[in-house]
Amino acid sequence: MTIAIFFIFGLMIGSFLNVVVFRLRLAESFFWTRSKCPHCQSLIRWFDNIPLLSFFVLGARCRDCRKKISWQYPLVELATGIVFGAIGANFFVSSEWLSWVLTGYYCLIFSALVAILVYDWLYFEILGILLWGSVFLAIIFNLFWDWQNFSFGQNIWDSFIYAGVLAGTVGFSLFFFLVAISREKWMGMGDANLAILLGLFLGWPKIILAFFLAFALGAIYGIILIVLKKKKMKSQIPFAPFLVAGTLISFFFFSSVSAWYWSLLF
Numbered sequence: 001m002t003i004a005i006f007f008i009f010g011l012m013i014g015s016f017l018n019v020v021v022f023r024l025r026l027a028e029s030f031f032w033t034r035s036k037c038p039h040c041q042s043l044i045r046w047f048d049n050i051p052l053l054s055f056f057v058l059g060a061r062c063r064d065c066r067k068k069i070s071w072q073y074p075l076v077e078l079a080t081g082i083v084f085g086a087i088g089a090n091f092f093v094s095s096e097w098l099s100w101v102l103t104g105y106y107c108l109i110f111s112a113l114v115a116i117l118v119y120d121w122l123y124f125e126i127l128g129i130l131l132w133g134s135v136f137l138a139i140i141f142n143l144f145w146d147w148q149n150f151s152f153g154q155n156i157w158d159s160f161i162y163a164g165v166l167a168g169t170v171g172f173s174l175f176f177f178l179v180a181i182s183r184e185k186w187m188g189m190g191d192a193n194l195a196i197l198l199g200l201f202l203g204w205p206k207i208i209l210a211f212f213l214a215f216a217l218g219a220i221y222g223i224i225l226i227v228l229k230k231k232k233m234k235s236q237i238p239f240a241p242f243l244v245a246g247t248l249i250s251f252f253f254f255s256s257v258s259a260w261y262w263s264l265l266f
């Protein structure tokens, strides 16, 4: 039941995130403006605006002008629904108020990451307003969490702010180094800034797995594109989608992946 509620809530938020990306690009206001078809400008009827379903009912076309609707819309909705469902299943306990804060925080951060991913994918740019807003939120949350769970003699590694600042600093330094020696050819400054957020969110050592996966997935994707001759060696590939994918996997599967890894070594 919890999963279903979080999933449906995620679908709705995903639908909103599509709008966020679109309107931030055009610098339009978010609220109190009804969605329009980007092609023919006709207002979208409420029953054509149902996450996931409407896309298929409409046959991926605008009801008025028959122009194709991008697959981005249902994919972002579904992905957000699944992530929210997983967060609900893993962290939400309705009788514990701290779990409300925790799940709310996770949902907010992942929503921002989805929007950052889509925006970077479409426009090769990391959205500053979402990034720095989330960095601020992550710092506040980490401090709050440490304050709630403080006990004398606790291990420093159990401190969210300590693990987060360490991971963010290491991540930013590594990426900044890559940005500097390649003069922004391998990686943009936006990716280095994004590493700060991912570090604060994941903490140490989860960030290492996230980066490893991001580079691995990015490399695989690049090779596939070159083999399919869609891109040349030099062309630009947005990196935020791979960073967010790595973050997602590390966030949910870090303990199973590291257990598996150590079992290979010993």
Ligand SMILES: [Zn+2]
Residues within 6 Å of the ligand: 037, 038, 039, 040, 041, 042, 062, 063, 064, 065, 066, 067
């Ligand atoms: Zn239209």
